[in-house]
Structure formats: C-alpha cells, structure tokens
Amino acid sequence: MSVDPTTNKAADLARARAALIGSPALAPEKRPVPDAATLRRALGDLFELWLSGQARDAGVTGGSGFALLAVGGLARGEMLPYSDLDLVLLHDGDQPEKVQAIADELWYPIWDANIGLDHSVRTVPEALRVAGEDLSAALGLLDARHIAGDEDLSDLLIGEIRQQWRRDAPRRLPQLVEHAQQRWVRAGEVAHRSEPDVKNGRGGLRDVQLLNALALAHLTDGLRLAAEDAPGGGLGTAYRRLLDVRTELHRVAGRGREQLRAQDADEIAAALHLGDRFALSRLISDEARTISFAVEVGLRTARGAVPRRSRSMRGLLPVRRPLDEGVVEHGGEVVLARDAIPSHDPGLVLRAANASARTGMPISTSTLHRLADYAPEIRGTWSGSVRDSLLDLLATGPALLEPVEALDRMGLWGRLFPEWDFVRDLPPRDAMHAWTVDRHLLEAVAHAAPLTTRVSRPDLLLLGALVHDIGKGRGGDHSEIGARMAGVIGTRMGLWPDDVDILADVVTHHLLLAQTIARRDVDAPETAAYVAGKIGHSAVLLEILGALAEADAKATGPGVWSDWKETLTGRLVANTAELIGGGVVEPPAPLTEAALARYQADDVVVEITPTDQDHRFDVTMSAPDESGVLAKMAGVLAISDLRVLRAVVRSEAGKAINTFTVAPFYGDPPEAGLLRQRLRGALAGTIDVPQRLAQMRSVPEPRAPRDGVPGQAVLAPPVVRWVHDDVATLEVRATDRPGLLSAVSAVIERNGGSIRWAAVTTMGGTVVDTFALSWEAPVDQRRRLIIAEQVRAACLET
Incomplete structure (x- = not known):
C-alpha cells in the first residue's frame, strides 16, 4: 500500500505501515513481506516518502532555511516495524516566528498515526553544543541523514558533528566505555542469556554502532572489524542477522520489544527459516560472540590509540613481564613468550587462560590465533600439570568467564572438552534458567569456587560443577547420560579410578538434595537414611553435593537460592552426615508433658x-x-x-x-x-x-490481549x-x-x-x-x- 504524497494524512501512514507489517497472527509464509530485510527497506521508503511530502507542505524546502534530518534507525536504513521515528528539525535561526508552526505540522500527524517519535528542534550551534554535552546525543547525530529541505544546512551540521567527534572522542573515550559498561550491566550478555536483549546487551546491535563511532574517530579500524575474515567472523554479517532477529521480534510481539522471550522463539525461528528455537538460540549466540569479540578488540585498540600524558621514552616501550611458563604480559595483554612453542606444549592454552583470569588482562588476539593454529589436541591421558592448570583456572571463580569465552570462541575449549559441543549455546528448557546451558556450567563453577574450603575434595567440586549438566541436549535423563560422559572426561583427565567414580556420582546425584528437600521432611530420620543410601554412605560425595546444590541454584537465576533453601539444605546435609558418621538422627523432639498440657x-x-x-x-x-x-x-x-x-x-x-x-x-x-x-x-x-x-x-x-491492547x-x-x-x-x-x-x-x-x-x-x-x-x-x-x-x-x- 502506498501513501498519496498530496494528502499526507496520519491515517494513510498508519494504514500503510500496518499493511506492510501484517498481523503477527499470520503464518510467516502468508505475510505480505517475504523477509526481514525487505520489510525494513519497505518501511524506510514509506516513512521517507511520507516525511518528504509532509515537510514540503510545511515549507521545509530547498533554500528555506529549514531541514529535516533522520537519526537512529531511519537514518541507518534500519526502520523496524515498531521503532520510533528519531527526527531533527534544523533551522538557520533567521525565522524564529515560523519554527513552532513548522514543527507542529511535522510532529502532530506522526503522533496522530500512533507512531513513537523522538524529536528535537535545533540550530547548528545548538546541536553542536548538545552533542558536546550529551554523549547519547552525540552518538545519535553521527548517523544523521538528510530527508528534506535545505540540504546545505544538513550537510553543514553533519560535517561539523563528525569533525567535533573526531576532535573530542579521545578525551571522551573513558565516558564512552563507562556508558557501554553500564548498558551491559543493565541488559546482560546476548550470547548466553536465555532471553537476550538483542539491541542493548553485550554483543548486541548497539555495540556495532559503538564500534562505528570509534572507527569514525579513527580510534579503531572499522574496515578490518567489518571484514568477513575478521577475528571471530564477519561483523557485518553478525549485525545483519541480529537485525533480522530484532525485526521479526517486533513483528511477532506487535510492539517495539528488544528482549526475545522464550515463548516467541519458535515463531521467530520459523520466520527466519531456522527450524526451531534451539537453532535460533545458537545463531544469536554465535553472532553475539562475534560482536563481543569485535567490541573487545575495538575498545582495546581505541585505548591504545589515545596518547597518554607524561609518557617517557622508556614508557613507550612495553615491558614483557613473565606470568607463567611460556606466558608473559606485554602492553596490558597476555601473550606468549618468544620461546614458547604451542605445537609442543599442550598445557600452554590453559596456562594462558589462567594468567588472564588471575591478572584480569585479556589474551591478545594474535595469541589466540596462534594458539588456535598450532595448539594440539591432547591425545591420550592428560598430564598432571595440564590437569592442575585447569583446576587453577576453575578456582579463579568469576574471573574464568572471559578467558574461557575467548578460548571457546577460537575453538580451543572444545579441543579440551569435545563434549562441550552438545551444550554450547543450548537454550534451557526450564524458564527459571537465566543462561544457556554452557554458560550455566561456567556460572556454577564461578559460584562453586568460594565454597571449595567447605569440602575435603575441592578439585572434584569444581570439576563436578563444570560437568554436572553436560548430558543435556542429547535426550533422555541428563543426569544418567552426563554421569557416563563425566566418567569418560575424568578418565581422559587422568583422575584416579576412585575419583572418576565420585565425579560420575556427583553428576548422577546433583539434583538429589534439591529434590529431597522438595519432597520429604528434612528433619525425619528416614530422610537422612534415604539420602545416605542413595550416595552409598559417602561422606566425601555428600560434602560435594551440598556445595554443588548451592552453586547450581545460584547459577540458575536470581531468587532460586534463598536463605530458607540454604537452611533446609544445611539441615539435610548435617543429618545425613551424622548418620554416615555412625551417629543417630533423632526425630523432632516430641512434645513435653508441659507443652502437651498447655495445648490440652x-x-x-x-x-x-x-x-x-x-x-x-x-x-x-x-x-x-x-x-x-x-x-x-x-x-x-x-x-x-x-x-x-x-x-x-x-x-x-x-x-x-x-x-x-x-x-x-x-x-x-x-x-x-x-x-x-x-x-x-x-x-x-x-x-x-x-x-x-x-x-x-x-x-x-482472565482474558487474552485483544487488538494490540494488553489484557488483564x-x-x-x-x-x-x-x-x-x-x-x-x-x-x-x-x-x-x-x-x-x-x-x-x-x-x-x-x-x-x-x-x-x-x-x-x-x-x-x-x-x-x-x-x-x-x-x-x-x-x-x-x-x-x-x-x-x-x-x-x-x-x-x-
């Protein structure tokens, strides 16, 4: 449906947009637009045509001293079904009496069409001043594009904004980084969340826009990051695929939603011809990892490009500081020593990751690629030093997340644990889980690390946390499947046979305490006897299961572990330990004669x-x-x-x-x-x-939503x-x-x-x-x- 440019009615715009989007109730193959990219182009053309006509009728023409600019999605050619319009009415300041009337003629029909609008009215000096004070405004204006009116006025603002940004970006880089980090804290990580925010999360669309801003200021190499053979994959491809996901998310939700809900995933996957929500989850995770890697490299490059004050000549030469065997610090990054030979050193990968976790410094991109190219798969049984390096890494707690993610992105983690392929990017089946299965396992390790002093075998606790859900994604009981896999992993790592058995038992019974608390009276002697029988009266296994129950719950999502659950778990473990140690678990004390008399x-x-x-x-x-x-x-x-x-x-x-x-x-x-x-x-x-x-x-x-209006x-x-x-x-x-x-x-x-x-x-x-x-x-x-x-x-x- 097209808009008659001579009428410019709000109703025309609303009807045309609705016709393009189609009803979310329609099957994907019956929708009027064949794919997400075509829909975005059609919506962009629709709004540009409508705005051009409306601006012309309002007197915003060439040489008028007024110009209409788009920022945001319309400016980038990414108009989504329910995105707001971001517009700037620019004027030269010579006709103040006309400004309000022209603005009203532009803005009111958009509001009447029930389309979100973010608008401003500025002169060029005013826009430059706002951009200099407000970082968000500056980033938005970098995408500004002329729509209608005085093109020379638009070109003046666009040129001045970009020149100002190139001049000020080095000084504003710390503010830009802090701005991004605050957004990441609020929205979380796209790659590992079960319900990710594909726009604002770490690894989402706004991170690519951040990189574009850095490239515009010549603080990072935008062309290199966008190349298809760039580290971690092509940034442009990743951006387009996430943009397609976001487009279908709007269409399915019937409004401007940025967080993908689990109940919408299958429909979005079908619209993108991906099969099911598991395929969608893997695509989102893959592309988000590519973007996360690019933004990590881009910010690191930008920091290095900003000159530091009072650097002596000696300070310009980075010092190589030893961190571990074959691993050194160089320029704030973890790199390989000059004499390190990855092809002859199977443990070098884990030592580099461990050094990164302990120091908080990232592994350099060149080091990751060198390890990916030359580090061998460990054939046969691991040596004790390799196993110790893994345990040292797991014991660093939350610090392990970034280096393990770097290894996994380059295929190195999978060489250590081939079983990881089955859980990588696997979405959870339970809505309580906030993370994909692979990230949940690492989060469990991170939460288990502070609990290692509670148990006599901290190594088996950490390994148990790492593999307790490794059997998911294969069908059947994941505890039984995972136990068999844990036995293979433990044997490959060179654990003693008895320790392999304990590790397998940890996986088999990792839900035992939680299920027992939910189904039995924790204070009853028969409950302690039931748990003791299940675990073969093993005090070591009981200790590990008690700590793992806490780590697993905390890694599941907020509110899953509570002080009440901690109390019940502690009582159950204490009663079972008493029984295993040869003691007697007393039933709850009977009422005393005095209490019974009081109640009688x-x-x-x-x-x-x-x-x-x-x-x-x-x-x-x-x-x-x-x-x-x-x-x-x-x-x-x-x-x-x-x-x-x-x-x-x-x-x-x-x-x-x-x-x-x-x-x-x-x-x-x-x-x-x-x-x-x-x-x-x-x-x-x-x-x-x-x-x-x-x-x-x-x-x-209760009633369902109707006609786009939320129900009760x-x-x-x-x-x-x-x-x-x-x-x-x-x-x-x-x-x-x-x-x-x-x-x-x-x-x-x-x-x-x-x-x-x-x-x-x-x-x-x-x-x-x-x-x-x-x-x-x-x-x-x-x-x-x-x-x-x-x-x-x-x-x-x-």
Missing part, C-alpha cells in the same frame, strides 16, 4: 516464636483434630498476611498441633491473640475463610502431579495467590487424606508446594487422578 488446657492455642533467620517465624496452632482443620489454619494465616514457607503436622491426644514457618508480607506478624481469635472464628464458622480469601484475591476473570493478568495453568516415591507426595506448581495452601489442604482433607508435612517455595510469582500425605485407606490410580484434578481446579478458583 485450651481448645485453641496459638504461639509465635522467632527463628534464627530474619523475618521468619514459627507459628504453632493447636485445635481439636477434625477434618478440615489444617485448611482453616492455613486460611487464617493467609488472611493475616502471612506467607507459609513450611508446615509440619502432628496429632496428639485428639489435638491437631501444627507448626508453620511463615514470613510476613510486610512488617511484623500479628499478635498471637489476634490469630487465636481468628482461628476460633474459622472453626466456629463465624469467619468464612474461603470468602475472605476470595475478597483478598479479587482477580477479575492471565494465570499460568497449574501443574499437579504425584511423585512416584516411597512416600505419597503431591507436587503443585501454580501462580502464587493468597490462601493457595488452604485451598489445596481442603481438597486433600475432603478426600480422606492427612498431610504429614508440606513445603512451599516461591520463585518469580510461582509456588512449588509439596505435600507428603497419608491415607486412611489405599488410594488407587484413578482416585489419585481425581484428586489431582480437584487440586488443579482449586488453584484456579477466584
């Missing part, structure tokens, strides 16, 4: 005691043991703004005496007397707990499953809502079940509740399915 003296008792953790309290409630009492207790806690983290249920002499570990949503918990009063009311029926909970939730009926919040579908274990365990995953524990408890109690204990974990607004149950009579599979369906319905009740 009154029909309803409520006690609140602080725990050893901040904002955590134990609430013990006692009431006559009858059907539904647990649901009412949990409901009273919910309407009192207390989130239940764990519940332990017991019955003594006809009384239900249940202890809940709770966390107030805010402030301190209510007084025990108030909770007691509310529990009495719930038991007597004077307080309708379900009704109170419904009022608290007050969630309108949609509840994630709950997942309810029976865990096949020697304990009848029901696992419930659902959107966190007030009274969820009460609702599920009510279903279980209505069906004749008793809850022995319950644990609640909340992650990102989703709860994972686990209930250990007992039944008065055996429950067959059909009955279990009915109960699960009733629980699922209860999770969705409003």
Whole structure:
C-alpha cells in the first residue's frame, strides 16, 4: 500500500505501515513481506516518502532555511516495524516566528498515526553544543541523514558533528566505555542469556554502532572489524542477522520489544527459516560472540590509540613481564613468550587462560590465533600439570568467564572438552534458567569456587560443577547420560579410578538434595537414611553435593537460592552426615508433658516464636483434630498476611498441633491473640475463610490481549502431579495467590487424606508446594487422578 504524497494524512501512514507489517497472527509464509530485510527497506521508503511530502507542505524546502534530518534507525536504513521515528528539525535561526508552526505540522500527524517519535528542534550551534554535552546525543547525530529541505544546512551540521567527534572522542573515550559498561550491566550478555536483549546487551546491535563511532574517530579500524575474515567472523554479517532477529521480534510481539522471550522463539525461528528455537538460540549466540569479540578488540585498540600524558621514552616501550611458563604480559595483554612453542606444549592454552583470569588482562588476539593454529589436541591421558592448570583456572571463580569465552570462541575449549559441543549455546528448557546451558556450567563453577574450603575434595567440586549438566541436549535423563560422559572426561583427565567414580556420582546425584528437600521432611530420620543410601554412605560425595546444590541454584537465576533453601539444605546435609558418621538422627523432639498440657488446657492455642533467620517465624496452632482443620489454619494465616514457607503436622491426644514457618508480607506478624481469635472464628464458622480469601484475591476473570491492547493478568495453568516415591507426595506448581495452601489442604482433607508435612517455595510469582500425605485407606490410580484434578481446579478458583 502506498501513501498519496498530496494528502499526507496520519491515517494513510498508519494504514500503510500496518499493511506492510501484517498481523503477527499470520503464518510467516502468508505475510505480505517475504523477509526481514525487505520489510525494513519497505518501511524506510514509506516513512521517507511520507516525511518528504509532509515537510514540503510545511515549507521545509530547498533554500528555506529549514531541514529535516533522520537519526537512529531511519537514518541507518534500519526502520523496524515498531521503532520510533528519531527526527531533527534544523533551522538557520533567521525565522524564529515560523519554527513552532513548522514543527507542529511535522510532529502532530506522526503522533496522530500512533507512531513513537523522538524529536528535537535545533540550530547548528545548538546541536553542536548538545552533542558536546550529551554523549547519547552525540552518538545519535553521527548517523544523521538528510530527508528534506535545505540540504546545505544538513550537510553543514553533519560535517561539523563528525569533525567535533573526531576532535573530542579521545578525551571522551573513558565516558564512552563507562556508558557501554553500564548498558551491559543493565541488559546482560546476548550470547548466553536465555532471553537476550538483542539491541542493548553485550554483543548486541548497539555495540556495532559503538564500534562505528570509534572507527569514525579513527580510534579503531572499522574496515578490518567489518571484514568477513575478521577475528571471530564477519561483523557485518553478525549485525545483519541480529537485525533480522530484532525485526521479526517486533513483528511477532506487535510492539517495539528488544528482549526475545522464550515463548516467541519458535515463531521467530520459523520466520527466519531456522527450524526451531534451539537453532535460533545458537545463531544469536554465535553472532553475539562475534560482536563481543569485535567490541573487545575495538575498545582495546581505541585505548591504545589515545596518547597518554607524561609518557617517557622508556614508557613507550612495553615491558614483557613473565606470568607463567611460556606466558608473559606485554602492553596490558597476555601473550606468549618468544620461546614458547604451542605445537609442543599442550598445557600452554590453559596456562594462558589462567594468567588472564588471575591478572584480569585479556589474551591478545594474535595469541589466540596462534594458539588456535598450532595448539594440539591432547591425545591420550592428560598430564598432571595440564590437569592442575585447569583446576587453577576453575578456582579463579568469576574471573574464568572471559578467558574461557575467548578460548571457546577460537575453538580451543572444545579441543579440551569435545563434549562441550552438545551444550554450547543450548537454550534451557526450564524458564527459571537465566543462561544457556554452557554458560550455566561456567556460572556454577564461578559460584562453586568460594565454597571449595567447605569440602575435603575441592578439585572434584569444581570439576563436578563444570560437568554436572553436560548430558543435556542429547535426550533422555541428563543426569544418567552426563554421569557416563563425566566418567569418560575424568578418565581422559587422568583422575584416579576412585575419583572418576565420585565425579560420575556427583553428576548422577546433583539434583538429589534439591529434590529431597522438595519432597520429604528434612528433619525425619528416614530422610537422612534415604539420602545416605542413595550416595552409598559417602561422606566425601555428600560434602560435594551440598556445595554443588548451592552453586547450581545460584547459577540458575536470581531468587532460586534463598536463605530458607540454604537452611533446609544445611539441615539435610548435617543429618545425613551424622548418620554416615555412625551417629543417630533423632526425630523432632516430641512434645513435653508441659507443652502437651498447655495445648490440652485450651481448645485453641496459638504461639509465635522467632527463628534464627530474619523475618521468619514459627507459628504453632493447636485445635481439636477434625477434618478440615489444617485448611482453616492455613486460611487464617493467609488472611493475616502471612506467607507459609513450611508446615509440619502432628496429632496428639485428639489435638491437631501444627507448626508453620511463615514470613510476613510486610512488617511484623500479628499478635498471637489476634490469630487465636481468628482461628476460633474459622472453626466456629463465624469467619468464612474461603470468602475472605476470595475478597483478598479479587482477580477479575482472565482474558487474552485483544487488538494490540494488553489484557488483564492471565494465570499460568497449574501443574499437579504425584511423585512416584516411597512416600505419597503431591507436587503443585501454580501462580502464587493468597490462601493457595488452604485451598489445596481442603481438597486433600475432603478426600480422606492427612498431610504429614508440606513445603512451599516461591520463585518469580510461582509456588512449588509439596505435600507428603497419608491415607486412611489405599488410594488407587484413578482416585489419585481425581484428586489431582480437584487440586488443579482449586488453584484456579477466584
């Protein structure tokens, strides 16, 4: 659809853009534009035609003293479906009475067309002054391109801006670097995030624009970086492919989104003819790594190109300082010594990486290429020195990430670990994971390094962290597959056979503690016996698994490891260690006669005691043991703004005496007397707990977005499953809502079940509740399915 340049109506522009983009509901093959690049060109032509006509009608013509310039995506020829228009109205300052009227005639139709607009009105001196003060404005104006009006005025600004940038860029380089680093902290890394920001993240599109700005100031070689045979691959190709991803991301999302969500990945992959989201993830990671490498080299070159003050003649000659055997520092980089021979030294790669991690200096590009060209694969069993170099590298913690990334980019890491090919750039299947699988493994090592003093075998902890998920991406149980692979890796590295067995066991059981905490009572003696039996009563393996559980959780994503999970893991490990050491794990202390008498003296008792953790309290409630009492207790806690983290249920002499570990949503918990009063009311029926909970939730009926307008919040579908274990365990995953524990408890109690204990974990607004149950009579599979369906319905009740 074209725009009539004589009318320039906002509605024409809106309709034309919508026709080009097409509905995101259409299959890719039915969309009006065949590919992302064609769509960008068509959108650019559309906006330029419309703006030229609008500018002409507003009096912005040749020799008028006014000019319309594009910056941003339109200026670069990269107009995306829902990108904002970035425009500058330039004037010579001789006709101030016309400026506002012309600006209104240009800007208002764009707003009326519901198109985002970033605009400014400047004279040439004003634009130069703003660019000199505001780094973002300066970078934007470097892309400025004439659209309509007085072309001489546009050329004057473009020429002056670029001359000013070349003059000031060396002085502003530290500010430019800090600006980029702050952006990287906010947006993360494109190559390894499971849901990357392809525009702003490290290795994203804005980094290429940063390199272009450096090249324009002659601080780095833009042509070399853009070449197809450049280090790390062609920057231009990487940029175009990420731009295609971003284009389809806009089209699928129906708005200007920069972060690729997992639920959109398959559709974007199909539009780009990539097959599935795994292929898309690998493409994004590959291209982002190319850009990251280029920006790293470009910034390093730019720093070297800026003259330093007060450098003596001696200071101009970089000193070669030894760092390790065959590895030296030269000019702030890790390089090979003059007499180093990579083809005869298999351990040289790891020593260079280790030196980089310990000093914080990057491995030079020439060194990486020399190692890639000549370093041999290690055939047969590793020597002890090579293995020690790997362990030294892993022990550096977060510092290992950059050098390992450099090795992997050049194919050197894969020579050490051929198994890495299966997990490289592999997107996670679980939404809780923030990283691709390969980066998750390295993050786990980084988090394990500070924990090495907790265990007697720190080497096996680090190696276990490195390979615990190595079996992913092959189908089947990744723990079993990974254990076999870990055995091969350990043997190749020259570990003692017993150590190879431990490493394989670490991979086999790396989820054991987390799953046990979720499904069993950590304080029960039989739980410690269960874990000890699983690990063959190995104290060394138990230590490693305890530390790895923490490192693995921290490497998964924010909020996965909590102080509460740390407490439960610590108690489980301590109880199991006591049992393995020949001690006896005592069950929770029974109620003393005095406590039992206190609970028997009154029909309803409520006690609140602080725990050893901040904002955590134990609430013990006692009431006559009858059907539904647990649901009412949990409901009273919910309407009192207390989130239940764990519940332990017991019955003594006809009384239900249940202890809940709770966390107030805010402030301190209510007084025990108030909770007691509310529990009495719930038991007597004077307080309708379900009704109170419904009022608290007050969630309108969910509805989907419609016509591009966001809908109301949609509840994630709950997942309810029976865990096949020697304990009848029901696992419930659902959107966190007030009274969820009460609702599920009510279903279980209505069906004749008793809850022995319950644990609640909340992650990102989703709860994972686990209930250990007992039944008065055996429950067959059909009955279990009915109960699960009733629980699922209860999770969705409003």
